[in-house]
Amino acid sequence: MADRYAVIGNPIGHTKSPLIHGLFAEATGQEMDYGAIEGQPGQFAGALDAFRQAGGKGINITAPFKLDAYAYASEHSPAARLAGAANALKFEGQRVLAQNFDGIGLLRDIEHNLGVALRGRQVLLLGAGGAVRGALLPFLEAQPARLLLVNRHGAKAQDLLQAVGAAAPPVFEAGGYGELAGQRFDVIVNATSASLRAEPLPLPDEVFSKAVLAYELAYGKGLTPFLAQAGRCGVPQLADGVGMLVEQAAEAFAWWRGVRPETAPVIERLRVPLI
Numbered sequence: 001m002a003d004r005y006a007v008i009g010n011p012i013g014h015t016k017s018p019l020i021h022g023l024f025a026e027a028t029g030q031e032m033d034y035g036a037i038e039g040q041p042g043q044f045a046g047a048l049d050a051f052r053q054a055g056g057k058g059i060n061i062t063a064p065f066k067l068d069a070y071a072y073a074s075e076h077s078p079a080a081r082l083a084g085a086a087n088a089l090k091f092e093g094q095r096v097l098a099q100n101f102d103g104i105g106l107l108r109d110i111e112h113n114l115g116v117a118l119r120g121r122q123v124l125l126l127g128a129g130g131a132v133r134g135a136l137l138p139f140l141e142a143q144p145a146r147l148l149l150v151n152r153h154g155a156k157a158q159d160l161l162q163a164v165g166a167a168a169p170p171v172f173e174a175g176g177y178g179e180l181a182g183q184r185f186d187v188i189v190n191a192t193s194a195s196l197r198a199e200p201l202p203l204p205d206e207v208f209s210k211a212v213l214a215y216e217l218a219y220g221k222g223l224t225p226f227l228a229q230a231g232r233c234g235v236p237q238l239a240d241g242v243g244m245l246v247e248q249a250a251e252a253f254a255w256w257r258g259v260r261p262e263t264a265p266v267i268e269r270l271r272v273p274l275i
Protein backbone atom coordinates (compact mmCIF):
# COMPACT_ATOMS: atom_id res chain seq x y z
CA MET A 1 0.00 0.00 0.00
CA ALA A 2 1.27 3.52 -0.84
CA ASP A 3 2.34 5.73 2.09
CA ARG A 4 -0.41 8.15 3.10
CA TYR A 5 -0.15 11.93 3.43
CA ALA A 6 -2.75 14.71 3.50
CA VAL A 7 -3.50 18.37 4.09
CA ILE A 8 -5.95 19.37 6.82
CA GLY A 9 -7.80 22.71 7.02
CA ASN A 10 -11.23 24.31 7.07
CA PRO A 11 -12.36 25.21 4.49
CA ILE A 12 -10.29 22.81 2.40
CA GLY A 13 -12.12 22.70 -0.94
CA HIS A 14 -9.80 25.30 -2.50
CA THR A 15 -6.54 23.51 -1.58
CA LYS A 16 -3.88 23.00 -4.25
CA SER A 17 -1.75 20.71 -2.04
CA PRO A 18 -3.00 17.34 -3.41
CA LEU A 19 -2.30 18.53 -6.96
CA ILE A 20 1.17 19.84 -6.02
CA HIS A 21 2.21 16.70 -4.13
CA GLY A 22 0.72 14.49 -6.84
CA LEU A 23 2.90 16.25 -9.43
CA PHE A 24 5.96 15.95 -7.15
CA ALA A 25 5.32 12.22 -6.60
CA GLU A 26 4.92 11.59 -10.32
CA ALA A 27 8.09 13.52 -11.18
CA THR A 28 10.22 11.77 -8.53
CA GLY A 29 8.71 8.29 -8.87
CA GLN A 30 7.54 8.21 -5.24
CA GLU A 31 4.62 5.97 -4.39
CA MET A 32 2.38 7.97 -2.11
CA ASP A 33 -1.23 8.84 -1.64
CA TYR A 34 -2.03 12.49 -0.74
CA GLY A 35 -5.54 13.52 0.24
CA ALA A 36 -7.44 16.47 1.78
CA ILE A 37 -9.18 16.41 5.17
CA GLU A 38 -11.77 18.94 6.29
CA GLY A 39 -10.98 19.35 9.99
CA GLN A 40 -13.57 20.50 12.52
CA PRO A 41 -12.75 23.11 15.17
CA GLY A 42 -12.06 21.44 18.53
CA GLN A 43 -11.55 18.03 16.92
CA PHE A 44 -8.07 18.45 15.45
CA ALA A 45 -6.28 15.95 17.72
CA GLY A 46 -8.95 13.29 17.13
CA ALA A 47 -8.70 13.72 13.36
CA LEU A 48 -4.92 13.34 13.49
CA ASP A 49 -5.08 10.30 15.77
CA ALA A 50 -7.43 8.66 13.27
CA PHE A 51 -5.21 9.58 10.31
CA ARG A 52 -2.14 8.08 12.03
CA GLN A 53 -4.01 4.91 12.95
CA ALA A 54 -4.97 4.57 9.28
CA GLY A 55 -1.28 4.62 8.35
CA GLY A 56 -0.70 8.39 7.82
CA LYS A 57 3.02 9.24 7.63
CA GLY A 58 2.81 13.02 7.49
CA ILE A 59 0.42 15.93 7.09
CA ASN A 60 0.33 19.56 5.95
CA ILE A 61 -1.69 21.99 8.00
CA THR A 62 -3.44 25.09 6.78
CA ALA A 63 -5.77 27.65 8.42
CA PRO A 64 -7.09 27.53 11.08
CA PHE A 65 -5.17 24.57 12.56
CA LYS A 66 -1.48 25.61 12.52
CA LEU A 67 -1.50 26.36 16.28
CA ASP A 68 -3.31 23.08 17.04
CA ALA A 69 -0.68 21.24 14.99
CA TYR A 70 2.08 22.85 17.03
CA ALA A 71 0.37 21.77 20.26
CA TYR A 72 -0.12 18.21 18.92
CA ALA A 73 3.58 17.73 18.12
CA SER A 74 6.15 16.26 20.51
CA GLU A 75 9.22 17.91 18.88
CA HIS A 76 9.52 21.28 17.16
CA SER A 77 11.97 22.86 14.71
CA PRO A 78 13.32 26.34 15.63
CA ALA A 79 11.13 28.01 12.94
CA ALA A 80 8.04 26.21 14.26
CA ARG A 81 8.96 27.19 17.83
CA LEU A 82 9.33 30.87 16.98
CA ALA A 83 6.08 30.82 15.01
CA GLY A 84 4.29 28.80 17.70
CA ALA A 85 2.71 27.18 14.66
CA ALA A 86 3.37 24.21 12.38
CA ASN A 87 2.48 23.73 8.72
CA ALA A 88 3.92 20.21 8.39
CA LEU A 89 4.08 17.20 10.70
CA LYS A 90 5.92 13.90 10.34
CA PHE A 91 4.87 10.80 12.26
CA GLU A 92 7.60 8.41 13.44
CA GLY A 93 6.07 5.87 15.81
CA GLN A 94 5.03 7.83 18.92
CA ARG A 95 7.09 10.86 17.85
CA VAL A 96 5.34 13.76 16.11
CA LEU A 97 7.83 16.15 14.52
CA ALA A 98 6.71 19.71 13.69
CA GLN A 99 8.10 22.05 11.05
CA ASN A 100 7.10 25.45 9.71
CA PHE A 101 8.19 25.70 6.08
CA ASP A 102 6.20 28.86 5.18
CA GLY A 103 9.16 31.17 5.79
CA ILE A 104 11.75 29.08 4.01
CA GLY A 105 9.32 28.65 1.10
CA LEU A 106 8.83 32.41 0.88
CA LEU A 107 12.55 33.11 1.08
CA ARG A 108 13.36 30.49 -1.53
CA ASP A 109 10.80 31.93 -3.93
CA ILE A 110 12.19 35.45 -3.49
CA GLU A 111 15.88 34.58 -3.64
CA HIS A 112 16.05 31.52 -5.87
CA ASN A 113 13.06 31.83 -8.22
CA LEU A 114 12.77 35.62 -8.47
CA GLY A 115 16.52 36.24 -8.18
CA VAL A 116 16.41 38.91 -5.44
CA ALA A 117 18.93 38.22 -2.64
CA LEU A 118 17.92 39.89 0.64
CA ARG A 119 21.48 40.23 1.87
CA GLY A 120 22.30 43.92 2.37
CA ARG A 121 18.78 45.04 1.31
CA GLN A 122 16.25 47.28 3.04
CA VAL A 123 13.27 45.00 3.59
CA LEU A 124 9.74 45.94 4.66
CA LEU A 125 7.54 43.11 5.93
CA LEU A 126 3.83 43.94 6.39
CA GLY A 127 1.74 41.99 8.91
CA ALA A 128 2.40 40.12 12.17
CA GLY A 129 0.27 37.01 11.79
CA GLY A 130 1.20 33.37 11.36
CA ALA A 131 2.91 33.77 8.00
CA VAL A 132 5.20 36.52 9.33
CA ARG A 133 6.04 34.52 12.45
CA GLY A 134 7.18 31.71 10.15
CA ALA A 135 9.14 34.09 7.91
CA LEU A 136 11.13 35.96 10.57
CA LEU A 137 13.96 33.51 11.20
CA PRO A 138 14.68 32.72 7.53
CA PHE A 139 14.49 36.44 6.69
CA LEU A 140 16.91 37.40 9.47
CA GLU A 141 19.26 34.59 8.45
CA ALA A 142 19.28 36.05 4.92
CA GLN A 143 21.10 39.07 6.44
CA PRO A 144 19.18 42.11 5.17
CA ALA A 145 20.71 45.48 6.01
CA ARG A 146 17.40 46.33 7.67
CA LEU A 147 14.18 44.44 8.32
CA LEU A 148 11.24 46.60 9.35
CA LEU A 149 8.13 44.78 10.50
CA VAL A 150 4.96 46.88 10.30
CA ASN A 151 1.53 45.86 11.53
CA ARG A 152 -1.91 47.50 11.85
CA HIS A 153 -1.78 46.77 15.58
CA GLY A 154 1.80 47.91 16.12
CA ALA A 155 2.02 46.24 19.54
CA LYS A 156 1.81 42.83 17.88
CA ALA A 157 4.83 43.67 15.75
CA GLN A 158 6.67 44.77 18.92
CA ASP A 159 5.76 41.47 20.59
CA LEU A 160 7.36 39.60 17.71
CA LEU A 161 10.49 41.67 18.07
CA GLN A 162 10.59 40.56 21.72
CA ALA A 163 9.95 36.92 20.78
CA VAL A 164 12.93 36.84 18.44
CA GLY A 165 14.92 38.23 21.37
CA ALA A 166 18.62 37.54 21.35
CA ALA A 167 18.44 36.06 17.86
CA ALA A 168 17.62 39.50 16.41
CA PRO A 169 20.52 41.49 15.11
CA PRO A 170 20.19 45.29 15.47
CA VAL A 171 18.76 45.47 11.93
CA PHE A 172 15.34 44.21 13.05
CA GLU A 173 12.76 46.87 13.93
CA ALA A 174 8.99 46.85 14.42
CA GLY A 175 6.23 49.43 14.37
CA GLY A 176 3.02 50.75 12.80
CA TYR A 177 2.07 52.18 9.38
CA GLY A 178 2.35 55.74 10.72
CA GLU A 179 6.13 55.34 10.81
CA LEU A 180 6.48 54.76 7.06
CA ALA A 181 6.32 58.39 5.87
CA GLY A 182 9.58 59.32 4.12
CA GLN A 183 11.00 55.77 4.21
CA ARG A 184 12.08 53.70 1.18
CA PHE A 185 12.76 50.00 0.79
CA ASP A 186 14.29 47.60 -1.75
CA VAL A 187 11.92 44.70 -1.12
CA ILE A 188 8.36 45.02 0.19
CA VAL A 189 6.45 41.91 1.25
CA ASN A 190 2.73 41.99 1.99
CA ALA A 191 2.07 39.22 4.50
CA THR A 192 -1.24 40.68 5.71
CA SER A 193 -4.54 39.03 4.85
CA ALA A 194 -5.93 42.38 3.59
CA SER A 195 -5.66 41.25 -0.05
CA LEU A 196 -8.00 38.31 0.55
CA ARG A 197 -10.73 40.96 0.88
CA ALA A 198 -9.20 43.38 -1.66
CA GLU A 199 -8.54 45.91 1.12
CA PRO A 200 -5.89 48.57 0.44
CA LEU A 201 -3.08 49.17 2.94
CA PRO A 202 -2.19 52.67 4.21
CA LEU A 203 1.16 52.74 2.39
CA PRO A 204 2.65 56.03 1.18
CA ASP A 205 3.75 55.78 -2.48
CA GLU A 206 7.31 56.76 -1.58
CA VAL A 207 8.00 53.42 0.18
CA PHE A 208 7.96 51.87 -3.32
CA SER A 209 10.16 54.47 -5.01
CA LYS A 210 13.38 52.42 -5.10
CA ALA A 211 11.90 48.94 -4.65
CA VAL A 212 13.05 46.12 -6.94
CA LEU A 213 10.36 43.66 -5.80
CA ALA A 214 6.83 43.82 -4.36
CA TYR A 215 5.71 40.41 -3.13
CA GLU A 216 2.14 39.49 -2.18
CA LEU A 217 1.72 36.32 -0.10
CA ALA A 218 -1.87 35.79 -1.20
CA TYR A 219 -2.11 33.95 -4.52
CA GLY A 220 -4.61 33.64 -7.33
CA LYS A 221 -6.08 37.07 -6.48
CA GLY A 222 -4.71 38.87 -9.53
CA LEU A 223 -3.50 42.43 -9.17
CA THR A 224 -4.37 43.10 -5.51
CA PRO A 225 -4.54 46.73 -4.24
CA PHE A 226 -0.99 46.26 -2.87
CA LEU A 227 0.44 44.98 -6.17
CA ALA A 228 -1.52 47.57 -8.15
CA GLN A 229 -0.04 50.38 -6.05
CA ALA A 230 3.46 48.92 -6.45
CA GLY A 231 2.93 48.70 -10.23
CA ARG A 232 1.71 52.32 -10.40
CA CYS A 233 4.83 53.37 -8.47
CA GLY A 234 7.06 51.68 -11.05
CA VAL A 235 8.27 48.62 -9.10
CA PRO A 236 9.82 46.43 -11.83
CA GLN A 237 8.97 43.01 -10.37
CA LEU A 238 5.58 42.04 -8.91
CA ALA A 239 4.88 38.55 -7.58
CA ASP A 240 2.14 36.68 -5.79
CA GLY A 241 2.52 33.76 -3.35
CA VAL A 242 2.10 30.81 -5.68
CA GLY A 243 5.86 30.21 -5.72
CA MET A 244 5.93 30.26 -1.91
CA LEU A 245 3.10 27.73 -1.81
CA VAL A 246 4.95 25.33 -4.09
CA GLU A 247 8.32 25.86 -2.37
CA GLN A 248 6.97 25.14 1.12
CA ALA A 249 5.34 22.01 -0.31
CA ALA A 250 8.67 20.93 -1.80
CA GLU A 251 10.35 21.36 1.60
CA ALA A 252 7.74 19.13 3.24
CA PHE A 253 8.01 16.57 0.42
CA ALA A 254 11.82 16.43 0.80
CA TRP A 255 11.50 16.13 4.59
CA TRP A 256 9.07 13.23 4.28
CA ARG A 257 10.48 11.40 1.27
CA GLY A 258 14.19 12.31 1.23
CA VAL A 259 14.08 13.63 -2.34
CA ARG A 260 13.59 17.26 -3.38
CA PRO A 261 11.33 17.73 -6.40
CA GLU A 262 11.76 20.33 -9.15
CA THR A 263 9.46 23.25 -8.39
CA ALA A 264 9.62 25.39 -11.55
CA PRO A 265 7.27 23.24 -13.71
CA VAL A 266 4.73 23.03 -10.87
CA ILE A 267 4.82 26.80 -10.26
CA GLU A 268 4.26 27.37 -13.98
CA ARG A 269 1.34 24.95 -13.97
CA LEU A 270 -0.36 26.77 -11.05
CA ARG A 271 0.49 30.37 -11.90
CA VAL A 272 -2.45 32.63 -12.71
CA PRO A 273 -1.54 35.86 -14.56
CA LEU A 274 -1.58 38.90 -12.25
CA ILE A 275 -3.59 41.07 -14.64
Ligand code: NDP
Pocket (backbone or CB within 6 Å): 063, 102, 127, 128, 129, 130, 131, 132, 151, 152, 153, 154, 156, 191, 192, 193, 194, 195, 196, 199, 200, 201, 217, 218, 219, 241, 242, 244, 245, 246, 248
Ligand atom coordinates in the same frame (compact mmCIF):
# COMPACT_ATOMS: atom_id res chain seq x y z
P1 NDP B 1 -3.17 35.89 10.01
O1 NDP B 1 -4.65 35.93 10.11
O2 NDP B 1 -2.37 35.12 10.99
O3 NDP B 1 -2.60 37.42 10.06
C1 NDP B 1 -3.21 38.41 9.29
C2 NDP B 1 -2.39 39.69 9.35
O4 NDP B 1 -2.95 40.61 8.41
C3 NDP B 1 -2.38 40.38 10.71
O5 NDP B 1 -1.10 40.90 10.93
C4 NDP B 1 -3.42 41.51 10.52
O6 NDP B 1 -3.15 42.64 11.29
C5 NDP B 1 -3.18 41.86 9.08
N1 NDP B 1 -4.35 42.50 8.43
C6 NDP B 1 -5.53 41.93 8.12
N2 NDP B 1 -6.33 42.82 7.50
C7 NDP B 1 -5.63 43.98 7.43
C8 NDP B 1 -5.92 45.27 6.90
N3 NDP B 1 -7.09 45.55 6.32
N4 NDP B 1 -4.96 46.23 7.00
C9 NDP B 1 -3.77 45.96 7.57
N5 NDP B 1 -3.43 44.74 8.09
C10 NDP B 1 -4.36 43.78 8.02
O7 NDP B 1 -2.86 35.44 8.50
P2 NDP B 1 -1.59 34.63 7.96
O8 NDP B 1 -0.36 35.25 8.49
O9 NDP B 1 -1.80 33.19 8.14
O10 NDP B 1 -1.72 34.90 6.37
C11 NDP B 1 -1.41 36.18 5.84
C12 NDP B 1 -1.50 36.14 4.31
O11 NDP B 1 -0.52 35.22 3.80
C13 NDP B 1 -2.84 35.66 3.76
O12 NDP B 1 -3.13 36.41 2.59
C14 NDP B 1 -2.59 34.21 3.40
O13 NDP B 1 -3.43 33.76 2.35
C15 NDP B 1 -1.14 34.31 2.92
N6 NDP B 1 -0.40 33.03 3.02
C16 NDP B 1 0.16 32.55 1.87
C17 NDP B 1 0.89 31.38 1.90
C18 NDP B 1 1.49 30.88 0.64
O14 NDP B 1 1.98 29.73 0.63
N7 NDP B 1 1.54 31.66 -0.43
C19 NDP B 1 1.07 30.62 3.16
C20 NDP B 1 0.49 31.25 4.33
C21 NDP B 1 -0.24 32.42 4.24
P3 NDP B 1 -3.62 42.76 12.83
O15 NDP B 1 -2.67 41.91 13.62
O16 NDP B 1 -3.43 44.20 13.14
O17 NDP B 1 -5.03 42.29 12.89
